[in-house]
Amino acid sequence: MGNDAHTPDxxxxxxxxxxxxxxxxxxxxKRHRSFVFPMAIAFLLWYFAYVLLADYAVGFxxxxxxxxxxxxxIFGLLQFVSTFAITGWYVHYSNKRLDPIxxxxxxxxxxxxxxxxxxxxxxxxx
Amino acid sequence: xxxxxxxxDVAALKDTTLLNMGIFGIFVAVTMVIVFRASRNxxxxxxxxxxxxxxxxxxxxxxxxxxxxxxxxxxGITGAIAINGYDGFMYSIGFLVAWLVAxxxxxxxLRNTGKFTMADVLSFRLKQRPVRIAAAISTLAVCFFYLxxxxxxxxxxxxxxxxxxxxGGQALxxxxxxxxxxxxxxxxxMKGTTWVQIIKxxxxxxxAAVMTLWVLAIYGFNLSSLLGAAVExxxxxxxxxxxxxxxxxxxxxxxxxxxxxxxxxGTAALPHVLMRFYTVPxxxxxxxxxxxxIWLIGLFxxxxxxxxxxxxxxxxxxxxxxxxxxxxxAAPLLAFYLGGPLLLGFISAVAFAxxxxxxxxxxxxxxxxxxxxxxxxxxxxxxxxxxTEVKVARRTVVVIGVLAILGGILAxxxxxxxxVALAFAVAASANxxxxxxxxxxxxxxxxxxxxxxxxxxxxxxxxxxxSPVVSGGATSMIxxxxxxxxxxxxxxxxxxxxxxxxxWLGTVLDKKRExxxxxxxxxxxSLTGVGAEKAVNH
Numbered sequence: 001m002g003n004d005a006h007t008p009d010x011x012x013x014x015x016x017x018x019x020x021x022x023x024x025x026x027x028x029x030k031r032h033r034s035f036v037f038p039m040a041i042a043f044l045l046w047y048f049a050y051v052l053l054a055d056y057a058v059g060f061x062x063x064x065x066x067x068x069x070x071x072x073x074i075f076g077l078l079q080f081v082s083t084f085a086i087t088g089w090y091v092h093y094s095n096k097r098l099d100p101i102x103x104x105x106x107x108x109x110x111x112x113x114x115x116x117x118x119x120x121x122x123x124x125x126x
Numbered sequence: 127x128x129x130x131x132x133x134x135d136v137a138a139l140k141d142t143t144l145l146n147m148g149i150f151g152i153f154v155a156v157t158m159v160i161v162f163r164a165s166r167n168x169x170x171x172x173x174x175x176x177x178x179x180x181x182x183x184x185x186x187x188x189x190x191x192x193x194x195x196x197x198x199x200x201x202g203i204t205g206a207i208a209i210n211g212y213d214g215f216m217y218s219i220g221f222l223v224a225w226l227v228a229x230x231x232x233x234x235x236l237r238n239t240g241k242f243t244m245a246d247v248l249s250f251r252l253k254q255r256p257v258r259i260a261a262a263i264s265t266l267a268v269c270f271f272y273l274x275x276x277x278x279x280x281x282x283x284x285x286x287x288x289x290x291x292x293x294g295g296q297a298l299x300x301x302x303x304x305x306x307x308x309x310x311x312x313x314x315x316m317k318g319t320t321w322v323q324i325i326k327x328x329x330x331x332x333x334a335a336v337m338t339l340w341v342l343a344i345y346g347f348n349l350s351s352l353l354g355a356a357v358e359x360x361x362x363x364x365x366x367x368x369x370x371x372x373x374x375x376x377x378x379x380x381x382x383x384x385x386x387x388x389x390x391x392g393t394a395a396l397p398h399v400l401m402r403f404y405t406v407p408x409x410x411x412x413x414x415x416x417x418x419x420i421w422l423i424g425l426f427x428x429x430x431x432x433x434x435x436x437x438x439x440x441x442x443x444x445x446x447x448x449x450x451x452x453x454x455x456a457a458p459l460l461a462f463y464l465g466g467p468l469l470l471g472f473i474s475a476v477a478f479a480x481x482x483x484x485x486x487x488x489x490x491x492x493x494x495x496x497x498x499x500x501x502x503x504x505x506x507x508x509x510x511x512x513x514t515e516v517k518v519a520r521r522t523v524v525v526i527g528v529l530a531i532l533g534g535i536l537a538x539x540x541x542x543x544x545x546v547a548l549a550f551a552v553a554a555s556a557n558x559x560x561x562x563x564x565x566x567x568x569x570x571x572x573x574x575x576x577x578x579x580x581x582x583x584x585x586x587x588x589x590x591x592x593s594p595v596v597s598g599g600a601t602s603m604i605x606x607x608x609x610x611x612x613x614x615x616x617x618x619x620x621x622x623x624x625x626x627x628x629x630w631l632g633t634v635l636d637k638k639r640e641x642x643x644x645x646x647x648x649x650x651x652s653l654t655g656v657g658a659e660k661a662v663n664h
Contacts, residue, residue, distance in 0.1 A: 014647075014656070014657075016643060016646040016647035016649075016650045016651075017642065017643055017646040019646070019650050020646040020649060020650055025650060025653075025654075028653055028654070029649070029653060032653060033566075036230040036231060039226075039230055040226070040227065040230050040231060043223065043226050044390070047219075047220075047223045047386075047390055048386070050219070051216070051220075051382070051383060051386040052383070054212075054216060054368035054369070054382075055368070055369075055372070055373070055379045055382050055383060056379065058367060058368050058369045058373055061367065061368050062366070062367035062368070066350065067348075067350030067351075067353075067354070068349075068350045068351075068353035068354045068357070068366060069349065069350055069353070070366055070367065072212055072366075072367065072368050073212070073215075073353075073366070076212075076215055076216075076219055079219045079222070079223055080219070080222065080424055080427070080428060083222055083223055083225070083226060083420065083424060084420070084421070084424060086226055086230075087225075087226070087229060087417055087420050087421075090229060090230060091413065091417055094413060099410065102653060102654045102655060105650075105654045105656070106654045106655055106656050109654075109656050110656065110657075
């Protein structure tokens, strides 16, 4: 094993620019970005809204809702809920919409490599 | 409530020293055996740095939780909630939400493109030498600050847990902790270290769960009653509201924003967390491990809410503040109140194990970065074989261990939370912009990366040096001098946007274009996992 960033492997002689330009890959990239970017912006906005409220709207956050439980505590716990929810949503989305297409592209590239060199690459035994 | 608070007799803690040491000794003995067993297969560099990429997602997720839930999380947050109420809870939220950045934007793409270290990814399609050196320097800087925090935390914990209050005694314990850590990492490599993290994470979460249920049971599983009792003991209804610690002035409010920014953006740029993604065989397992760690870490931070207010209600902020170890003693004191010497002994041993394990994780990251990025790629220009590289890594472990011991002795008694928040701010400023740009921005260039990394790292460190944390205040490191030109104690709000800006500016002003073939390769690899490093089979 060498010390450079990427070892000679299944993908060493692949024309990645060609792969990048295929409709299949463009679709994978579109699906990935159209999920992670809006989601990242949404949770960051929600988090900073919460931090700003706790910082500058102390009176509002201190409003008691039930017993000693105030809005600040409820919003804080909702941050936990939204984090868990986004995590679950992303896993579901990846399994359904990203993994199958990524596997197709990977199999195509690595299968191609298998034919050309006549030996097994990209498997468990490198 | 006052008489309950008085029931925690801090002086009686000294009688439990032998018990604490006994439980800690058992933990060390058991983990050493496991590390020895795990190390028998350490043959290649992939074994040593990345545990042969043989861990499952759930194992690695537990280890990530172990790495992440450091003494600062357990002792620091519980103490912060016990003393400052709601403002302490905000740490928990920032530390948790930050994981979404890692999950959505970084973990899988990084696993698919890198090999051992953060620099592998950052230098993938840019010029190897300058980017690798910059990434290695920022890795070493972040690890060093994080290490200082852990070692300093060890010192202040010991004063409470083992009843050692003189400087020499504490220094001796820091040396023992450091020496143990060096042994774990030398013998076990990443595999041994990962197993130590897994065991420690399970013990820590189990211990916190028992204490949480216990506290809730005292209040009939009614959170409102618990909060009411905390208000009563503290004699201050404001402990339930935001702003007790940070709401005093406009500057402190801004400081809070800065802290919030550093916390949420720092996690996905911590080199020792990033390196964990290489210990799993595929990107899918990397995703699983982040999901697993989000659940564990989230659960744990929910516990800290109950533990913090529980400590405030049952032990009392005054008792905590005046105990040896100060704020950090809230969790151990609560354990002593609930379960007597035995539970205290267990919780103390877990706290020690936490420090030991986190220090081991940081050390192996720093050693890998030096050996792989600086020695193998830059000094020997890729000519060193893997055996030599691992040899250099092992020697680096010893050097870093000794530096951490010395730094820990010097930093003993310093504010632990400050050092951890500093590590987060430095990581978010120096690493995150380059990670994001190189994964998602096609036009990003070497000059942008170098400007962003050195600019972010330099700005964060310079602002810290001129902040009230270092000089000019009652709690500063240097009390007698005042060169605090920068009013905030956390630099994040300035240094993080600056680093993003420099990355953009360096790129648009760069006349050289990067290799588009490399960019295509990185993008295809990162999204599909083509040619990613596979698991090592023995």
